[in-house]
Amino acid sequence: MKRNLLFVIPSLSAGGGEKSLVNLLSQINFEYYNVDLFLFTHDGIFMGYLPKEVNVINLPEDYKLFSLPLLYSIKELFIKGKFNLIYNRMKFALNNKSNKIVSIKEQESWKYISKSLDKLERNYDVAIGFLEKTSTYFCVDKVNASKKIGWVHIDYDQLGMNPNYDIKYFNKLSNIVTVSEECANILRKKFPSQSKKIEVIYNIVSPSVINKMANIEESLYDKHHKEINIISIGRLHYQKGFEVAIEACKKLRDKGFKIKWNIIGDGEEREKLIKLIKENDLQNHFKLLGLKANPYPYIKQADIYVQTSRFEGKSIAIDEAKILNKPIVVTNFSTAKDQINDGVDGLIVDMNSNSVAIGIEKLIKDNYLRNNLVHNLSNLKLGTEEEIEKLYKLCD
Template identity: 65%
Template sequence: MKKNLLFVIPSLAAGGGEKSLVNLLSQIDYDRYNVDLFLFNHEGLFMEFLPNQVHVLPLPKTYRIFTQPLLHAIMKLLIKGKPIIAFNRIMFSYINKKIKDTSIKEQYSWRYLSKSLSCLEKKYDVTIGFLEKSSTYYSVDKVSSSKKIGWIHIDYDKLGMDPNFDANYFNKLDHIVTVSKECATVLKQRFPAEKEKVKVIYNIVSPSMIKSMANHKEYNLASKKNDEIFILTIGRLHYQKGYELAIEACKILVEKGLNIRWNVIGEGDEREKLSKLIKKYNMAQHFKLLGLKSNPYPYIQHADIYAQTSRFEGKSIAIDEAKILCKPIIVTNYSTAKDQITNYVDGLIVEMDPVSIAEGIEKMIINPDLRERITNNLSKLNLSTEDEISKLYKLLG
């Protein structure tokens, strides 16, 4: 008999965790499993890539009202005779305005948001909260399941969460999956009582699919002019990604006379701030915010160098994808960088400041032998992680 699985994630908007889930769902054996998916938001870049076998659960009516603008939500909830949920909507808004830290905000506002979500009637064999915070909280609080798994895609200590809040939820999980050995070490140190639950399952990537999508011809990519060097970065426009470091590094390179075009694929709440910085440094012709792209692979294929200027990462899917397409890679020295890049073998690891980033890129540009050596090394790697699905099957039991 097939097992019933439920995956929970806030949305399928652009992001490494979201792409990882879509890749995982494309590999699951649907002869063995029935798969439901709960999303807090049904809009997102990756919705179109969901396998047909995945059943997306409808959003509860009360939750849909709860997430409307404050006054509209309160009025509707009161009309429907739900004064307690209306009060929680007010508190949800208050907490979100009072707390500045995004991660703490999501944790502490859950107690109010959760009041708008009823428990699911269906009982599952396994529930998987596929992203930290709300996905895990929903899985624990709102789902009846024989087994529960939480999935952490980041270096826990870098995200600024309250571990005391999470400890209560982690205690109720059967397994805690994370995406790299370094992330696993951090979790075990932070939550020693749960260390036996921590497992590593790498993000699933398919080289054959990526190479096929990289060759799609319908993309109107900017053509290179003369000696122009194309650099690419993929990721949310968020403090974590260190884009202001990239913009300053770009300025340094241009001032040295290098003809740089640095493209960024991604969207986020720092767009306005970054656009002002680009204008301030007069980098509009050199540093481009391209927005979201459902197929980023032609852009990776088109790039000369892939750069990741993050302050912290779990395990970057974009780096894995750049490696599959054999692109010279430069990453900042965040805590998990060495999990993916061996310095001077399959990329360069540089210090987390604009000067070091610029020096690393310049070194890559003026040293074709270094670029060729890195590209050749990447071409020999077996970068498929499709077999990681077998690790998940063992946890599913």
């Protein structure tokens, strides 16, 4: 008999966790598993990549009304006579306005959002909250399942969350999965009572799929003589440190290097970054390309991949750049050494614009180093499709 699995994630918009879920679902053996997916928002660039066997659960009507803009939400809820939900919708809005820390805001918001959601009718063998916070809270409070699993995709210490809030939910989970050994060590230190529950399952990446998709488009860059094309991928968010990238680009430009640096991603810092680009007169050198469902041709055709993050769990984008054999420069965030062996398959530099610029300059000037990195990358086994077996083990 097939086992019934439920995955929960806020949306399938751009992001490492979202891409990780789509990759994981593409590897599941649907002969043995029925898979439902609960999304709080039914949109995002990865929706079209879901396997056809995955059943996306319809959103409850009360939640649809609750999630409308405030005045529209109150009006529609009033018409329906949902006065308790009106109270909670207003409290939700006040919480979002008064709470300055994004992660704390999301934690505190759950008690108001949850009022608009009933328990799911179906019983599951395993329910998986595939992102920290709301996805896990939903699994614990709103799902009947024999086993419940929470997934943490990031360095927990860097999230700015209230661990006293999470421990109440972690206590009710069968397992807590994270994406790297360093992330697991951080969780064990933060939640020693949960140590035995913590498991590592690496993000699933498939070299065959990535290489196939990388060849779909040709000649994305209008390359000029001695021009260096750099690519970075990530949400336009403080975590990714793209203002450091802009400063590094300026330093390289001022030294006379012909640089074209493209960023794939979108987010709340777009306007701030556009302003910085203009202030530094980098409009012809630093471009925000927005979201791309298929970023692989951009990576393949670039000369260098750069990641200027302040913190990461395990970056899928870095793994993808490694698969496409790109020389890589990453900042020294806490989990960088989980992915890059400095000087062997990439360079790890200090978390400032000067160090990033020096690392890039080194790759531009030193042909031997650059070729050696590419050679070493080409000899690595980088596919992680077998990680799905770890999930099967937890589910069974």
